[in-house]
Every structure is written in C-alpha cells, then in structure tokens.
Amino acid sequence: MTDTATPPQTRKDIAKWRRQLLRVQQTSWRDLFATLLPIVAISALAIAATLHFIRPAPPGHLVMAGGAEGSNFRLIAERYKTILARxxxxxxxxxxxxxLDNLxxxxxxxxxxxxxMVQSGVTTEAYTGDLISLGSMFPQPLTVFYRSAKPLARLSDFEGKRIAIGGEGTGTRFLALALLKANGIEPGGKTTLLDLEGENARQALLAKQIDAIFLSGDSAGIGTLRELxxxxxxxxFDFVQGDAYERRxxxxxxxxxPAGTFDxxxxxxxxxxxxxxPSVELLAHSDLHPALSDLLVEAAHEIHGKGTLLADPGAFPSPLPHDYPIxxxxxxxxxxxKGVAYRYLPFWLASLVSRAAVILVPILVVLIPGLRYAPxxxxWRINRRIYxxxxxxxxxxxxxxxPLTPEQRATLLARLDEIEKGIISFKTPGAFADQIYVLRRHIRFVRENLAQNGGSGVAQPVAGEPA
Structure with missing residues (x-):
C-alpha cells in the first residue's frame, strides 16, 4: 500500500535511491558478455575443429565382393554377413x-x-593405391588334381596335357599361370589351358576330358575336393619343390x-x-570407418581363429602385411x-559415446578452464574501468x-561531476562497491582541490586520506 502521507518528492527520492542500490548490486552484463564471449568463441572454434576431423557415425551397410556360388569365398562371405547383422x-x-575379379x-x-577377399599375390593394373588390408584371414592351398598311372614330381610334367586353370578373374587362374610359366608352360604352346573351374572342371576330369585341374577356395568348395x-x-599333386616355390x-x-586329412x-x-x-587377405578402402574395421576384424577372429584342417587355432587372422599395408x-x-565403449555397450551406442567423448576434449581443455578463469x-574488466x-x-x-580562471575551474568541476555521475550510474557488483566508495572519496578530494584553487592550487588532504 502506498503511503499517501509521504510527499511526492520524497517518494521520488526513495525510488531513485532504490534504483541506485539495485544498480550497485547488479551484474555488469556488458562486462560479463565481453568476458564470456572470447571464452565461448574459442571453445566453439575448438569444438568445430574437432568436429571437422571426427569421423561421422558408421554406415549401417557394406557391400562385399564374394566368390562364385558354392565356392569357399562365398560361404565365408555369408558368415561375415551373419555376424555383422548382430x-x-x-x-x-x-x-x-x-x-582377381574381387580386386x-x-x-x-x-x-x-x-x-x-583377395588372394595374396594377385595384382591388377586398376589398383589405385587406396586399399588397405585388415589382415590375412586364412591360407588357401592350391590343389592340383591330375589323372596319371604314376605320381608326377614337377609341374613341367604337365606339358602337352589338357589343364583346367580356372576362369577369368579367379585367383586360381592367376596363380596357375604364374606357376606354369615358371615351369616353361605358357598359353599358346602345345599345352592346352582351359577356363574350366569348380564343379565343371571336376566333372571334366572324371570324364577323362581333361588331364589336370587347378582348384582353390575362390573357385571350388571343400566338397569338390573331398569327392576328387x-x-x-x-x-x-605333391609340391616336392616346395622350398623353391616358397623362395621364388x-x-x-x-x-x-598329413596323411588321412580328408578321410x-x-x-x-x-x-x-x-x-x-597363398593367404587370403580381407581388403577395404582406406577410408573404412574405424568402428566397421573393428567389427570386421572381430568377425574374422570368430570365423578364422578356431583353426581348420589346414591352419592351427589362433594362427589366423594375422596382421602380417603382404601386397597391401595393414x-x-x-x-x-x-x-x-576393441575400445572400452565397444566392449561393454551395443555397437550403435558405443559409436555415439566414442564420438561424444572426442567432443568432450575441447570442452575439458578449453571451455572449463576458461570458465574457471572467467571471474x-x-x-579485471571492472577494475580496469575503475582505474x-x-x-x-x-x-x-x-x-x-x-592557476585557473573561474571559467576554467567551472569547466573542470563540471567534468568532475560527469565522472562522478558515471560512477554512480555504473552497474557494479557488490564485491566491488568498496572500490567505488574509495574512488568517490578521491573525487571529493579533487573537487575540494579545485574549489580552493586560487593561486598555489594545493589543497589539504581529505580526512582519512594520507597527507
């Protein structure tokens, strides 16, 4: 309720006093904004730079080149598909x-x-140099089956015969041509080299239509090998010159x-x-997302790490480099x-946490220390204005x-009044009020000095001030 007995002028003075008191107690938003702006700006730049280099969320799909239907390559690709679907x-x-077609x-x-999946040793002119290896996944033996009354000791003994070396684009064909060439057998000679592979090659050998076939995992399954x-x-075929082939x-x-391996x-x-x-490498583009790289290597351990008839447990996958860098x-x-997040969290959540953790780095390094320094x-800004x-x-x-003329002294006193008025209207936090009052005492000292200026211009110090 308004006190009607209070004169209007008095009420105005009280309201003015309250506004001044509130102004002293309020925060200087201009100084606060000027203080926080550089901290926030630097933190924003640091976060933006981090986001520029951070990898986006991993894609939810991949395209994998498998082998022919029924081949070992295709069967393994299906297992990768099942594991990553989890x-x-x-x-x-x-x-x-x-x-070769995969590459x-x-x-x-x-x-x-x-x-x-690409067999080591297979190269192509189309290679652009942006491929990396996720490791050697498993050994892929080259099996050479032939029809003969007695064992043959060297591949050169196949000269003049009919040989199925695999279709275009297969690692089998690539390797067969390399080994036969080392034994003096090349296309265009008296040896007939056929494009047959897999089941067709098996049937032709059993029907005595050809004399030998080269088989490997990208063109034939384990069932074909067992039947032969x-x-x-x-x-x-027994590679009795195995040491020489290994060095060459x-x-x-x-x-x-070992004897009895198949039966x-x-x-x-x-x-x-x-x-x-040769070993088979799992190849990918160099920009493969790190999270997907982890998933694929983890799947490789599950698929290939248990060992087979041809590999000891734990021997594969292996990070040994061959034709492509790991x-x-x-x-x-x-x-x-795996990273800590991927060990204990679902894949999608671990990916989110990992990327969020990277963003926390500039916050911890720049923003939080900056906010601690902000007071x-x-x-400093408040003191600078007082100083x-x-x-x-x-x-x-x-x-x-x-010595001053009356007009000069009046001008200086007017300027002094402006300074004091600016100080009174200056929004000052309560923690700095004592400095404001000390400043006003000094203003009073200068005002008295100006008022007493008549000749010497030296005034007596204000009570409480040092002489």
Missing amino acids: NGVEIRIVASRGS NKLSDPDSGVDIA MHADQIRL FRYLSKLQL LGENLPAQSLTLMA GADAARYYKSG NLYG KRYGELMTLERAALQ
Whole structure:
C-alpha cells in the first residue's frame, strides 16, 4: 500500500535511491558478455575443429565382393554377413568370379564394393593405391588334381596335357599361370589351358576330358575336393619343390597335408603331401570407418581363429602385411583389441559415446578452464574501468595545480561531476562497491582541490586520506 502521507518528492527520492542500490548490486552484463564471449568463441572454434576431423557415425551397410556360388569365398562371405547383422550392419554380397575379379571390383570406384577377399599375390593394373588390408584371414592351398598311372614330381610334367586353370578373374587362374610359366608352360604352346573351374572342371576330369585341374577356395568348395580325393585314378599333386616355390614366390607358403586329412578311414591322402598356399587377405578402402574395421576384424577372429584342417587355432587372422599395408585401425585392434565403449555397450551406442567423448576434449581443455578463469577476467574488466576513472582524476588534479580562471575551474568541476555521475550510474557488483566508495572519496578530494584553487592550487588532504 502506498503511503499517501509521504510527499511526492520524497517518494521520488526513495525510488531513485532504490534504483541506485539495485544498480550497485547488479551484474555488469556488458562486462560479463565481453568476458564470456572470447571464452565461448574459442571453445566453439575448438569444438568445430574437432568436429571437422571426427569421423561421422558408421554406415549401417557394406557391400562385399564374394566368390562364385558354392565356392569357399562365398560361404565365408555369408558368415561375415551373419555376424555383422548382430550389430545392425547389413552386408550385401556381390557375386564375383574370384580374387582377381574381387580386386577389380574393389579398385573400381563405380562398383560400390567396400570390402573383398583377395588372394595374396594377385595384382591388377586398376589398383589405385587406396586399399588397405585388415589382415590375412586364412591360407588357401592350391590343389592340383591330375589323372596319371604314376605320381608326377614337377609341374613341367604337365606339358602337352589338357589343364583346367580356372576362369577369368579367379585367383586360381592367376596363380596357375604364374606357376606354369615358371615351369616353361605358357598359353599358346602345345599345352592346352582351359577356363574350366569348380564343379565343371571336376566333372571334366572324371570324364577323362581333361588331364589336370587347378582348384582353390575362390573357385571350388571343400566338397569338390573331398569327392576328387575319393575318385579312382585321380591324384593330388605333391609340391616336392616346395622350398623353391616358397623362395621364388614370396606370397606362397608351404603347407603340410598329413596323411588321412580328408578321410581317416580310407587314409586319404595316403601319405603326407606338400601344398603351396597363398593367404587370403580381407581388403577395404582406406577410408573404412574405424568402428566397421573393428567389427570386421572381430568377425574374422570368430570365423578364422578356431583353426581348420589346414591352419592351427589362433594362427589366423594375422596382421602380417603382404601386397597391401595393414590399416591403422586394424593394427590397433590386433594390438589392443576393441575400445572400452565397444566392449561393454551395443555397437550403435558405443559409436555415439566414442564420438561424444572426442567432443568432450575441447570442452575439458578449453571451455572449463576458461570458465574457471572467467571471474578473474570479469574482475579485471571492472577494475580496469575503475582505474580509467583514476586516470581522469589524475589529469584533473594536475590541471588544478595550475592557476585557473573561474571559467576554467567551472569547466573542470563540471567534468568532475560527469565522472562522478558515471560512477554512480555504473552497474557494479557488490564485491566491488568498496572500490567505488574509495574512488568517490578521491573525487571529493579533487573537487575540494579545485574549489580552493586560487593561486598555489594545493589543497589539504581529505580526512582519512594520507597527507
């Protein structure tokens, strides 16, 4: 309720006093804004720079080049598809003729292929240099079956015969041509080299239409190999010169096939044999998302890490480089495993947490320390404005030391009144009120000095001030 007994002028004075009191207690928003603006701006730039380099969320699908229907490559690609589907990543498998065709598809930017299995040693002119390896996944022995009354010791013994070397685009054909050439057998000679592969090659050999066939995982399944081992008068070639092949072709390794590997009851093969086996690498583009790289290597451990008839448990996958460099993310996984977030959280949530953690770095390094320093910077700005007034007072005081005319003294006093009015209207936090009152005492000292200026311009100090 308004006190009607209070004179209007008094009420105005009280309202003015309240506004002044509130002004002293209020925060100087201009100084606060000027204090926080550089901190926020630098933090925003740091976060923007981080976002520029941070990888986006991993895509939810991949395109993988598999092998021919029924081939070992295709069966393995299906297993990758099943495992990655658990984490919400869809793999679409594209049919191919084998390793060389896989590499060509992966090297073609218009094919849309993201990953592919490629036999080591296979190269192509279409390679652009942007491919990385996620590791060697498994050994892929080259099996050479032939019809003969007695064992053959060298590939040169196949000269003049009919040989199925696999279709165009297969790693089988690529390797067969390289090994036959090293033994003096090349296309165009008296040896007939046929494009047959897989089941068609098996049937032709059993029907005595050809004399030998080259088979490997990208063109034939394990079932085809087992059937040929049980066929009459069909032999599996023994690479007795395995050491020489291993030294001449660096991407090949000797592989001992113990007696009875394919059939213990019938003891097939009847004696230990030496096979030559390139390893199969899982290749991808160099911009493969790190999270997908981890998923693929993890799947490789599940698929290939348990061992097979031809590989010891734990031998694969392996980060040994062959024709292509091991990706940095894959190398990290082989060394230290998955990141902490991916170990305990679902894939999609771990991806979100990992990217959020990167954004927290500039916040922890720039924003939080900046906000801790903000009160000091804010106080410095308030003090700087107060000190500026002291500079003006010193200028007026130096002027008061000189003889002044009444007009000059009136001008200086008017300027002093403006300074004091500006101080009173200045929004000042309560923590700085004592400095404002000290400043006003000094203003009173200068005013008295100007008022007493008549000759010497020197006034007595204000009570409480040092002499």
